[in-house]
Each structure stands twice: as C-alpha cells, then as structure tokens.
Amino acid sequence: MNFHLFILTIYCSIIYVFSYTDPSITNPQLVKRFEYKLSFKGPNLAFKDGSIPFWTFGGSAIASDEQIRITPSIRSQKGWVWSKNTLSADSWLLDVKLRVTGRGRLGADGMAIWFTENPGVEGSVFGSNDQWKGLGIFLDSFDNDALTTQLQNNPIIVVMLNDGTKFYDHQHDGSSQIQGSCIRDFRNKPLPIQLKIEYINQGLTIYINNGISQDDNAFELCTHIDRIQLPKIGYLGVTAATGGLADDHDVLEFLTHTYSDRQILAQNQVTTDEQARKYKEEYEKYEQELQQQKADYRKDHPDATTPLNEQQIYETEYDREFRIILEGQDQIRLALTSIDRKMAELLGRVERFGSVGGGQAQGTPSIGSNVPADVARVQDINRVINANTDMTRTVQSFGQVLTDLQQKVNYLQTNLNNQRPVNTGNQAVNSNVDSKTLNELRDTIRQIKSETNTLLQKSSNQVQCPNVAHLGDSSCLGPYTFFAIIALQIIIFIGYFTYRKQQDHLSRKYL
Numbered sequence: 001m002n003f004h005l006f007i008l009t010i011y012c013s014i015i016y017v018f019s020y021t022d023p024s025i026t027n028p029q030l031v032k033r034f035e036y037k038l039s040f041k042g043p044n045l046a047f048k049d050g051s052i053p054f055w056t057f058g059g060s061a062i063a064s065d066e067q068i069r070i071t072p073s074i075r076s077q078k079g080w081v082w083s084k085n086t087l088s089a090d091s092w093l094l095d096v097k098l099r100v101t102g103r104g105r106l107g108a109d110g111m112a113i114w115f116t117e118n119p120g121v122e123g124s125v126f127g128s129n130d131q132w133k134g135l136g137i138f139l140d141s142f143d144n145d146a147l148t149t150q151l152q153n154n155p156i157i158v159v160m161l162n163d164g165t166k167f168y169d170h171q172h173d174g175s176s177q178i179q180g181s182c183i184r185d186f187r188n189k190p191l192p193i194q195l196k197i198e199y200i201n202q203g204l205t206i207y208i209n210n211g212i213s214q215d216d217n218a219f220e221l222c223t224h225i226d227r228i229q230l231p232k233i234g235y236l237g238v239t240a241a242t243g244g245l246a247d248d249h250d251v252l253e254f255l256t257h258t259y260s261d262r263q264i265l266a267q268n269q270v271t272t273d274e275q276a277r278k279y280k281e282e283y284e285k286y287e288q289e290l291q292q293q294k295a296d297y298r299k300d301h302p303d304a305t306t307p308l309n310e311q312q313i314y315e316t317e318y319d320r321e322f323r324i325i326l327e328g329q330d331q332i333r334l335a336l337t338s339i340d341r342k343m344a345e346l347l348g349r350v351e352r353f354g355s356v357g358g359g360q361a362q363g364t365p366s367i368g369s370n371v372p373a374d375v376a377r378v379q380d381i382n383r384v385i386n387a388n389t390d391m392t393r394t395v396q397s398f399g400q401v402l403t404d405l406q407q408k409v410n411y412l413q414t415n416l417n418n419q420r421p422v423n424t425g426n427q428a429v430n431s432n433v434d435s436k437t438l439n440e441l442r443d444t445i446r447q448i449k450s451e452t453n454t455l456l457q458k459s460s461n462q463v464q465c466p467n468v469a470h471l472g473d474s475s476c477l478g479p480y481t482f483f484a485i486i487a488l489q490i491i492i493f494i495g496y497f498t499y500r501k502q503q504d505h506l507s508r509k510y511l
C-alpha cells in the first residue's frame with residue numbers, strides 16, 4: 001500500500017511540475033505563429049550601434065550582444081524597453097527569460113512585464129508610469145509592507161489590471177489591487193528564470209521555471225485568471241527600478257507567439273483568393289479596353305502614328321560595351337599626352353643640368369603632342385586592333401625603360417655626391433660630370449617621347465568596331481586587356497613621380 005502511494009505521489013509531482021503544454025498541441029484548431037517583430041533574443045541581439053531591431057529602450061537600460069540589462073546594481077536607477085510594433089491578436093503567448101541578481105540578501109525594487117494600450121514612459125511603478133491601461137505583471141523583490149503586515153511575502157509575482165484610473169499602492173505592494181499572484185524566490189538563481197504568459201479566450205495563465213533545473217520544460221503553474229478584458233491592440237515592454245537596495249535586472253529572451261483559429265484563417269485565405277481573382281478580372285478587362293482604345297485611335301488618326309524602330313532608338317548591348325572601351329582608350333590617350341608633356345619638361349631640366357659646367361645647351365627642343373581629334377570610322381576595324389596591340393606593347397616597355405632610367409639617374413647621383421664643387425664666383429661648377437651618362441639619359445628620354453608620340457598617333461586613329469551578329473565574333477579590346485593597360489599606366493605614374501621627386505631634389509642641390 002505504501003509503495004502504491006509513493007508511486008502516485010511521484011506521478012502527481014511530475015504532472016504538477018510539467019504542467020505547461022502548448023495550446024496548439026492540445027487544441028488542433030489553433031495555429032501558432034512566431035512574431036519576430038515583437039521578439040528579441042541573443043546572440044546578436046543588438047546592432048553595432050547599440051540599437052535593437054523593432055524595439056526601443058532608454059533610462060539605465062543597456063543592450064549587449066546576449067541580453068538587455070534593464071537596470072544595473074546601482075541605487076535609484078530606472079530602465080525600460082518597449083516594442084515599436086503593436087500586438088493585435090486575440091490569443092498570444094509571451095516567453096520571457098529573466099535574471100535578477102544582487103550581492104545582498106534582499107533586493108529592490110523589482111521589474112515588470114507590460115501589455116498596455118500605449119507605450120509607457122519612465123515613472124514610479126517599477127520604472128514605468130502609473131495609471132496605465134492594460135496588463136502589468138510585477139516581479140516585486142522588496143517587501144514594503146513588512147513592518148505593518150508581518151507577512152514576509154516577497155519576492156512575489158503579481159498580476160494587476162488597470163483601466164487608466166487606478167494608482168499603484170506602493171506602501172502595501174498593491175496587495176488590495178492584485179488579481180493573481182504566486183510567491184516565488186526569483187533572485188540569485190543558478191540559471192535564468194523563465195515565464196510563460198498565456199492569454200487565450202480571455203483567460204490569463206502564468207507559468208514559471210524557477211531556474212534550478214536545467215530542463216527548459218520544467219514549468220509549474222503560478223496563477224490563472226478568467227474573464228479578463230485586455231486592450232485589442234497593445235504594446236509590449238519590460239521595465240525595472242532600484243531604490244535604496246539594488247539588483248541587476250537582465251532580460252535574456254523575449255519571444256512572442258500568436259494563436260489563430262484554423263477555420264478563420266481558411267476563411268480569410270478564401271476571401272483573399274476571391275479578392276485576387278476579382279482584381280485579376282478587372283485588370284484583364286482594363287487591358288482589353290486599353291488595347292481597343294489604341295486600335296480605335298490608330299484607325300481614326302492613321303497619319304499621327306508612326307512605327308518605332310527600337311534598334312535605332314535604344315543602344316544595343318554590344319554598342320554600349322564598345323562605347324565604354326572607346327571611352328577608356330580616350331582616357332588612356334589623354335593620360336599619355338600628359339606623360340609626353342611631363343617628359344618634355346624633364347628633358348629640358350636634364351639638358352640644363354648638363355650645361356652647367358660647359359655653358360648653355362644649344363636649345364631644348366619643344367616637343368608637343370599633335371594628336372588628331374577626328375573620330376575613327378567603322379571600316380577601319382583593323383587599325384583599332386593594331387593600335388590596341390601596339391599600345392599594349394608600348395605601355396609594357398615603359399616599365400623597363402623607366403627602370404633603366406632610374407638606374408642611370410642613381411648612378412649619376414652617386415657620382416655627383418662623390419665630387420667636390422669648385423667655387424668660381426657665386427656659382428659652383430661641377431667639372432667632373434659624366435657626359436656619357438647624361439647623353440645616355442637624353443637618348444632614353446627621347447626614346448620614351450618617340451614611343452609616346454607613336455602610341456598617340458595610333459590611338460587617335462582608333463575607330464568603332466562594326467556591328468556583328470554575335471558578340472563572340474568581335475576582335476576588339478577585351479576587358480582583361482583594358483584593365484591590364486590601366487594597371488601598367490598606374491605603374492608608369494608611380495615611376496615618373498618617383499623620378500621627378502629625385503630629380504627636383506638633385507636640381508635644388510646643384511643648380
């Protein structure tokens with residue numbers, strides 16, 4: 001007999017502990033839906049700027065990657081977090097995971113979970129305003145009426161409804177105003193506590209997981225209230241406050257689900273399909289009327305309508321790609337023109353430097369760029385191909401030529417640094433300048449100028465490729481060759497500016 005009584009006791013305990021069952025499982029007519037705009041959960045709870053998607057927070061609340069700390073363990077703090085979107089379902093479920101921790105044996109003041117007609121503002125009721133309209137679920141951790149009642153009924157979880165006219169009785173912890181409650185110690189638990197707040201068929205039920213068991217389904221009934229009227233549309237929020245004592249009030253998860261009747265959803269779906277069918281019929285009817293009006297207009301005004309040739313109005317894909325190639329080549333031509341002008345200036349400086357000891361040079365040739373500006377013609381496609389090939393080879397040779405030029409300049413600079421200037425009046429004459437090196441330097445620069453002018457003359461005569469039936473039949477400059485030319489051009493610019501910097505430094509030192 002005792003054995004059977006023991007088994008019955010264990011069975012009843014299991015039923016009591018695991019008392020929560022999802023209503024959508026027990027009632028197949030209910031369809032459960034997750035509302036992501038009314039939920040938050042770590043990790044990646046907050047953005048990099050500290051904001052929470054679809055939620056707003058303030059006061060002392062701090063959002064991190066894993067949780068929202070509503071209030072830290074500092075005295076006289078208030079924090080809040082409210083949803084930006086509203087909850088408008090008749091049946092819903094809130095799954096809230098919390099942690100309340102503090103160093104002392106007693107904590108204060110507590111935190112609250114809200115469903116109100118309007119989002120709350122910072123106030124005196126656990127961090128939110130008084131005279132709210134809706135539902136408030138309070139986790140009160142400080143016993144304000146301990147001296148008068150001697151009940152020692154805190155920490156406690158209480159439920160209070162307000163129609164916007166009632167004031168919360170702080171001195172007595174709202175004992176005469178609560179609609180339901182359960183005494184549970186939710187402070188300093190080894191695991192976060194978890195509340196399930198279920199509102200179905202005007203009945204409010206609260207389940208609690210006390211944070212001792214590692215089983216996430218170990219819920220027990222806290223309180224149940226029948227026939228309560230909540231706002232049809234409301235905002236969700238969590239607030240907390242500290243007083244003379246302080247706790248850390250953290251929210252780790254806030255998940256919202258709504259329940260809908262399957263038959264109502266099916267009726268709504270049928271209504272939606274019927275509306276879509278009507279809209280489709282109206283659209284087809286309107287399209288037929290439009291086509292008839294166009295036909296009547298063309299019949300009444302035969303001279304006012306002219307057929308459009310889309311090939312003449314719109315640019316083909318091949319023409320657009322070839323136009324981009326020609327624009328890129330034109331930019332290369334302009335860049336090479338600038339290089340030619342800079343090389344002419346560089347040649348003049350080198351000749352002036354070489355004539356310091358032996359008199360002025362016979363003259364610096366004035367080299368200009370005479371690039372024809374006429375546009376290439378379609379029938380000269382072979383010239384475009386040859387010019388692109390020569391351009392590629394010439395630009396590739398620029399790197400080698402500039403490397404040789406840099407070596408010769410370094411050699412010249414080394415010789416000049418090893419020589420001692422001979423003062424003749426106000427001018428220092430370098431009598432031991434290596435004329436052979438200067439001549440080689442002039443020849444190299446002239447070679448660059450000659451290749452540049454040849455490249456400019458060829459690039460200026462480039463023309464547009466003719467239209468072909470297939471894109472694969474074209475032999476024009478491809479994108480890989482074009483980007484290779486651009487890369488070589490950047491190398492040329494870097495080499496030129498390096499050389500120019502060294503040459504300017506050398507001129508300031510010896511001229």
